[in-house]
Amino acid sequence: MATDEKFSSIRKGLLEFLLLRIISADKVYVAEMLERLSATQFATQEGTLYPLLSKLRREELLDYDWRESDAGPPRKYYKLTAKGRTQLAELNRYWKRINTTIEELGHSE
Amino acid sequence: MNTVITVNLNGNAYQLDEQGFESLRAYLDSADERLAGNPDKAEILSDIEQAIADKCRRYLNPHKSVVAAADLDRILAEMGPVESETGGSAANSERQRMAADNSQSRKDAPRRLYQVREGSMISGVCNGLAAYFNVDVTIVRIVFVALTILTGGVWILAYILMMFIIPDATTSEERAAAHGEPFNAQQLVDGAKERYAEFRQQSARWHEGWRRRRQLRREKRAAAAERAFWRGERAHEDVGYATRVLAGFMVPVFTLIGAALFVVVIIAMVSLFRTGGIFDWALPNEIPVWGAIVILAIVYQAVHMPLRAASRASYEASVGQRHGWLAAADGLLWLGFAALFFWLAYLFIPEVRSLFESVPFEWRHPLDAWHAF
Numbered sequence: 003m004a005t006d007e008k009f010s011s012i013r014k015g016l017l018e019f020l021l022l023r024i025i026s027a028d029k030v031y032v033a034e035m036l037e038r039l040s041a042t043q044f045a046t047q048e049g050t051l052y053p054l055l056s057k058l059r060r061e062e063l064l065d066y067d068w069r070e071s072d073a074g075p076p077r078k079y080y081k082l083t084a085k086g087r088t089q090l091a092e093l094n095r096y097w098k099r100i101n102t103t104i105e106e107l108g109h110s111e
Numbered sequence: 112m113n114t115v116i117t118v119n120l121n122g123n124a125y126q127l128d129e130q131g132f133e134s135l136r137a138y139l140d141s142a143d144e145r146l147a148g149n150p151d152k153a154e155i156l157s158d159i160e161q162a163i164a165d166k167c168r169r170y171l172n173p174h175k176s177v178v179a180a181a182d183l184d185r186i187l188a189e190m191g192p193v194e195s196e197t198g199g200s201a202a203n204s205e206r207q208r209m210a211a212d213n214s215q216s217r218k219d220a221p222r223r224l225y226q227v228r229e230g231s232m233i234s235g236v237c238n239g240l241a242a243y244f245n246v247d248v249t250i251v252r253i254v255f256v257a258l259t260i261l262t263g264g265v266w267i268l269a270y271i272l273m274m275f276i277i278p279d280a281t282t283s284e285e286r287a288a289a290h291g292e293p294f295n296a297q298q299l300v301d302g303a304k305e306r307y308a309e310f311r312q313q314s315a316r317w318h319e320g321w322r323r324r325r326q327l328r329r330e331k332r333a334a335a336a337e338r339a340f341w342r343g344e345r346a347h348e349d350v351g352y353a354t355r356v357l358a359g360f361m362v363p364v365f366t367l368i369g370a371a372l373f374v375v376v377i378i379a380m381v382s383l384f385r386t387g388g389i390f391d392w393a394l395p396n397e398i399p400v401w402g403a404i405v406i407l408a409i410v411y412q413a414v415h416m417p418l419r420a421a422s423r424a425s426y427e428a429s430v431g432q433r434h435g436w437l438a439a440a441d442g443l444l445w446l447g448f449a450a451l452f453f454w455l456a457y458l459f460i461p462e463v464r465s466l467f468e469s470v471p472f473e474w475r476h477p478l479d480a481w482h483a484f
Contacts, residue, residue, distance in 0.1 A: 032162065047191025049142070052158045056151035075123070075161070 013044060018054065019097065020044055022082065022090045025064055031077040055080065063089055115177055121160035125167050130180035134187060135163070142193035149195065159193060166190075223352060225280035225289040234274045234437070242289045268447070271440045275362045278355035285352075358428035365422035366441055369415065370448035376411045378456060380404060382466055 024030060024038055032051060039045050058064050063086035066078040082090065116132040118125055127135060142159060146152040163186060170182040178186075224243045226235035237255055241248035258266040280289045379389050383403055388394050394403050426437075456463040 032158075033165075047189065048159060048162045049191035049193040052155045052162070053146065053149065053151075053194060056149070056155050056158075060151060075165075078158070 017044055017046065017050075018058065019090075019093050021051075021054065021058070022063065022086060022093065025080050026082050026087065026090055029079040029081045031069075031079050033077075035080075058086075062086075120164040120167070121157045123161075123164040123167075125164065126177045127183060128177060128180055131178060131183035134180065135183055138187050138190070145193055145195050155193075159190070163187075163190060223285075223288045224277055225285055226274070226277050227280050227289050233270075235279070236270060236273045236277060239277060239280070239289055271444060272363060274437060274440055276356065276359040278352065278359055355428060358425040361425040362422060362441070363444060365418060365425060366445050367448050369418055369422065370445050371452050372411070372414060372418070374449055374452040374456060376407060378463055378466070379407060382462075383407070385466060385469055 020039070021035065024035055030038075032048065032055070035051065036046065036048070055064070059066070062083055064080050064082050066080045068076045069079045071077050114129050115126045116129060118127055118132065118135065139156070139160070142156060143152075146155055149155065166186040166189065167178045167182075170178050170186075225239045227238040227242055228235045229238070230248075231238045232252070237251040238248050241251045244251075255266065255270065258269075278285075382389050383394075383400055387400055394400065398406075426441075457467055458464075
């Protein structure tokens with residue numbers, strides 16, 4: 003529980019990064035994102051996801067188009083924009099640097 | 112038999128029972144509140160509604176056309192509270208998230224020190240402190256009584272000062288701020304109901320006899336307000352907390368200045384009577400003593416009036432109306448200050464001392480003079 007709390011702000015910051023990664027792989031809709039995240043430490047809910055997605059869209063990192071679904075109303079399928087791809091590449095590099103730093107400093111048990 | 116309410120969720124019609132409808136509305140209201148200022152608010156809300164609609168569908172089948180309250184609660188728990196994007200998080204468990212959320216908004220709401228009149232014994236100082244430090248008011252009262260006994264009564268002066276300095280919580284927001292509670296519509300309604308019941312009880316019990324007199328006093332005051340041009344506007348409604356603290360602080364300061372002024376004038380008057388001058392300064396020959404006294408009285412009035420007006424304005428900015436307790440306390444404070452200044456003047460200004468000693472014995476000791484008869 004303690005570790006969980008300690009890293010909650012890190013998870014908060016990383017959620018955006020993870021979303022960009024998920025969306026970069028394929029066009030996805032919200033229920034899929036939630037499902038992919040649900041099994042991880044980054045499990046989240048619609049109440050968090052929708053505002054975050056709209057923020058990313060406002061930053062022009064992603065966009066969506068409507069697509070008919072077999073069951074129910076049309077859904078928003080999200081995809082990365084060119085700007086989103088550049089940013090994701092940057093974040094990937096940054097994340098690698100962070101990982102290297104963590105491993106270089108001290109030894110893990 | 113239960114009432115069914117049909118709702119339109121982003122273009123999808125669903126039937127909910129009454130309880131479910133209430134919780135849905137509370138959820139969407141809070142979402143609306145948290146997204147305030149978000150440029151994409153409308154879009155996010157319709158996404159949310161759509162998501163809820165999709166989930167509702169799961170709970171319906173050809174034999175069940177109404178989404179029950181329990182179903183809806185499950186749906187809303189699944190949705191999770193809508194977070195503004197700055198607070199966007201990926202907390203794991205619902206409970207943890209809710210707890211964090213609560214403490215967050217609790218922290219965000221500024222807690223301020225107010226006098227809380229509801230359920231107070233005197234003025235609400237203890238009540239306000241109890242709310243501020245989140246302890247039982249009885250404990251605060253016991254501490255105050257203990258302090259009063261330990262300090263030989265001096266603590267009462269501290270209480271009186273606090274009565275002036277700490278603003279009254281007069282609006283619902285202020286009352287909420289006194290407890291440090293986030294303020295929202297539901298609390299407003301609950302609080303209003305509670306206060307109304309309390310108010311009715313109280314007014315029945317206490318205010319019956321007072322009402323007529325107070326009404327009379329209020330009318331008189333209103334008439335006086337029209338006449339008194341120096342009183343300035345009643346700015347109480349829209350002054351901020353800081354202004355009110357300052358105003359509350361200024362009331363005793365004005366009282367102090369007023370008392371000091373009074374003492375100076377009285378000493379000057381006595382000096383005029385006894386020596387025909389004010390201490391070393393002798394009256395010019397052309398002014399008789401009575402003339403000097405009249406001039407002194409006029410000067411005193413001229414200085415005293417704006418001071419009193421300023422004091423009254425501070426009073427109104429701080430506590431609104433001048434109610435009995437505070438007015439009485441103000442008078443006591445004035446008397447205390449005046450006595451203190453007389454005593455200080457007697458101790459530290461030799462002229463005053465000699466003046467006092469030059470006063471005939473019978474003046475100084477009226478009781479002895481009385482016995483001598």
